[in-house]
Amino acid sequence: MGKLLIVGTVAFDAIETPFGKTDKILGGAATYIGLAASQFEVDSAIISIVGDDFPQDYLDLFTERNIDITALEIVKGGKTFFWKGKYHNDLNSRDTLVTELNTLADFNPVVPAAYKDADVVMLGNLHPIVQLGVINQMKKRPKLIVLDTMNFWMDNALNDLLEVIKHIDVLTINDEEARQLTGEYSLVKAAQKIFTMGPRFVVIKKGEHGALLFNEDQIFFAPALPLEEVFDPTGAGDTFAGGFSGYLAASDDSSFENMKKAIIHGSNLASFSVEKFGTERMLKLEHKEIRNRLHQFKKLTQFEIELQ
Amino acid sequence: MGKLLIVGTVAFDAIETPFGKTDKILGGAATYIGLAASQFEVDSAIISIVGDDFPQDYLDLFTERNIDITALEIVKGGKTFFWKGKYHNDLNSRDTLVTELNTLADFNPVVPAAYKDADVVMLGNLHPIVQLGVINQMKKRPKLIVLDTMNFWMDNALNDLLEVIKHIDVLTINDEEARQLTGEYSLVKAAQKIFTMGPRFVVIKKGEHGALLFNEDQIFFAPALPLEEVFDPTGAGDTFAGGFSGYLAASDDSSFENMKKAIIHGSNLASFSVEKFGTERMLKLEHKEIRNRLHQFKKLTQFEIELQ
Known part of the structure; x- marks a missing residue:
């Protein structure tokens, strides 16, 4: 059983889709990553920060799934990071209505002693300086460091992002972000350029159009499962990342062949995540499904x- | 060896992409379909119409590839259908600059006697009344009728389109057109609705995002091959249709399993087509490639x- 260290937001989300809306519900990248990874035989820990408005019930959801939350800091008198968004009719785009950083503004992650030798580090979307700070605390080089990021950091902290990218093994970004980061329209060329920045593997997430895995001389593609109804895309990318990194930590094999399986496991779990609001579907997911x-x-x- | 009847335009195209532009070159749906289908062991014939400005060299390209052009009508004093278009920088959209119907305005296809018992009929994008006219001339029901269409006919001849669709086996359209035709955003639901209109199979073409094949209870997906450079997308969809229908005519098996192979063959040939202007790549394609x-x-x- 491998050790997986997860860094990312634990948050409140309020979501509106064409199918309905929610009040504040459980959200955040580390939440989705942790829930997805808990489907595999891993020891996992989340590093994050919340306020004391964060309910015990939510904390219990993690511990019930054997997710170590020793390093989930609870700030007394603080408020939990809150995001509110509204999806457009096609669910492919959304408007952010509210972003309250709250306790996240002062997030300074501390890697717990028991996870300084984690096998896999999954760095959810955060400021690249925060992501780098986690890598620097590891007492031995993890077998695999996976980093997720987004266009916001390319616009606002590009040099920091390029610095942390030097130290990772797998970069996961979406197609538009890959194009922005490299200036290449062709995703094949974009991946090649990203290899010169540090990573050995690039995962390009295309949402409903699937995901591509590149190493220097191989490409693998996994479609998104065509669904009758996508209810809420929130967290799909993080669920994918959680399935991907969780499977890799559990299987302790970062060959291209095994990474293909990790991509499939990630896509598979993401296909459930979008079927209900927020984490609802992931919390009731059964092995048989x-x-x-x-x-x-x-x-x-x-x-x-x-092949004749 | 099966018999494949192809109906569609044979045309002059003038194409501009970010990488260059052409004068009038060989184009048209039936051209691309025929060239792709000729990669398989089929007897094929094209029904189309051109003017006497259409060069003998182009006609020879068909006959050299064993494509019967007895029913390719050459109108004396007439001019060949001409399309001129310019692609945007991302190659995913284009502006039509010129459309001259010319002889195509009076196209009244006549199925040659030798092809009234064709095994597979591939109806390229044309007015649905013209497509229906071809079906009505068949002396026995073909094993498979494949129809390609586009949003233009949904906007301008929807009732005619719905009529011809009743008589076909496979509908090939793109994702946006599937949504327009059915009013369903989910492609799974769109395909289900199309089944109630007549076809037993639906192929949804997503361009660089691949293609989906549906029958009533199965789905298959084939990605587009990720390429370093897409040079000219003109004819990619028709090349796909030609590979698909050509393989099915050659193999004489319209099971879902075999149709999956046909989708792969179509996607494979389309991946070559986009590498050069117009038909250039298809005309020099080798079996080994x-x-x-x-x-x-x-x-x-x-x-x-x-699967534990």
Whole structure:
């Protein structure tokens, strides 16, 4: 069993989609990553920060799933990071209505002693200086450091982002961000350019259009499972990252072949996440459902063809 | 060896992309379909119409590839259909600068006697009344009728389109058109609605995002091969349709399993088509290149995963 260290937000989200809206519910990148990773045989810990408005029930959801929250700092008198957003009708774009950083403004992650030798570090979307600070606290080089980021940091902290990217193994970003980061429209060329920045692997997330995994001379593609209804895309990318890093930590094998499986596991879990608001679907997910849907993924993509 | 009947435009195109521009070159849906289908062991014929400005060299390109052009009408004193377009920088959208219907305005396809028993009929994008006219001339029901269409006919001849769709087996359209035709955003739901209109199979083309094949209870997905450079997307969809229908005519098997292979063959050939202007790449394509790229498709998509 591998050790997975997760760094990212634990938050309140208020979400509006064409299908309905929520009050403040459990959200945040580290939340989705942790819940997805807990589907695998891993020891995982979350480093994050919340206020004392964060309910015990939510904390219990983590500990019940064997997720170590020793390093989830609870600030007395502080308020938890809050995001409110509204999705457009096609669910492919959204407007952010409210962002209250609250306790996150002073987040200074401290890696717990028991996780300074983690096998896999999954750095959720945060300021790149915060992400780098976590890497620098590791007492030995993790087998795999995975970093997720977004265009906001390319616009506002590019040099810091380029610095942390030097130290990682896998970069996960979406297609538009890959183009922005590299100035290359072709995703193949974009990935090649990212390799010169440090990472050995690039995962390009295309939302409903699937995900691409690149190493220097191989490409693998996993589609998103076509669904009758996408209810709420919030957290799909983080759920993907959690399935990906959780599987890799559990299997302790970062070959390209095994990373392909990790991509499929991540896509599979993300396909559940979007079926209900927030974390609702992930909290009730059963092993049998996961297995059945993996089978659907195989049917969706596998073929036999004669190569004469 | 099966018989494939192809109906569609044979045309002059003038194309401008960010990488260059052409004068009038060989184009048209039936051209791309025919060239792609000729990669398989089929007897094929094109029904179309051109003017006597259409060069003998172009006609020879068809006959050299064993494509029957008896039913390619050459109108004396007439001019060949001409399309001129300019692609935007991302190559995902384009402006039509010139459309001269010319002889195509009076196109009244006549199915040659030798093809009234064709196994597969591939109806390229044309007025749905013209497409229906071809079906009505068949002396026995083809094993498979494939129809390609576009939003223009949904906007301008919807009732005619709905009529011809009743008589076909496979509808190929792009994702936006599937949504327009059905009013369903989810492609899964859109396909289900299209089944109630007549077809047993729906192929939804997503361009650089691949293609989905649906029957009533199965889905298959094929990605587009990620390329370093897409040079000219003109004809990619028709090349896909030609590879799809050509393979199905050659293999005489319209099971879902075999249709999956047809989708891969179509995607594979389309990946070449976009590498050069117009038909240039397709005219110089070698068997070995096709086989090697099929191998790339397998590597891109195939994985082993344990289903515990």
